Amino acid sequence: MKDVGQKGFSLIEVMIGVAVFVLFFVGIYSTITFVFKIVYQSRLRILETGLLNEQVEIIRNLPFDRVGIVDGSPSGALQRTVKITSNNIDFTITRTIRNIDDSFDGTIGGIPNDTAPADYKMIDIEIICDSCGQQKALRLTTQVAPKFLE
DSSP states (O other): OOTTTOOOOOOOHHHHHHHHHHHHHHHHHHHHHHHHHHHHHHHHHHHHHHHHHHHHHHHHHHHGGGGSSSTSBBBBBBBEEEEEETTTEEEEEEEEEEEEEEEGOOBSSSOOOOOOOOOOEEEEEEESSSSSSSOEEEEEEEEEOOTTTT
């Protein structure tokens, strides 16, 4: 207990005050870093979405017989994996292309027999940031069909 003539704070009062301020500032710092992390992740998703849209436009502007993977099936002009740098951030893009035989006009060996089984191509594109610590790639799937095939 303090004497009536004593002025100032005791060591315990100072330590409790410092602890309260430290907890307060750690909370503010944690909130600010969390907000910056969310903004950075949103920026990455926007960049990735733009790059995926660019890849789809490149593929859709190719002639149908060139839509495929080099030395792959279907064979074509595209590399399976490409590295792209945008806004000083490195991304890896992985493409998967498959021929699809639509049952609408028959299938190979089916009734009716489909003599042109590559009705359209399914394009699957994944993008991931190489140095951002992302756990899951952003994926886009679309279809490309030739004009007036059947």
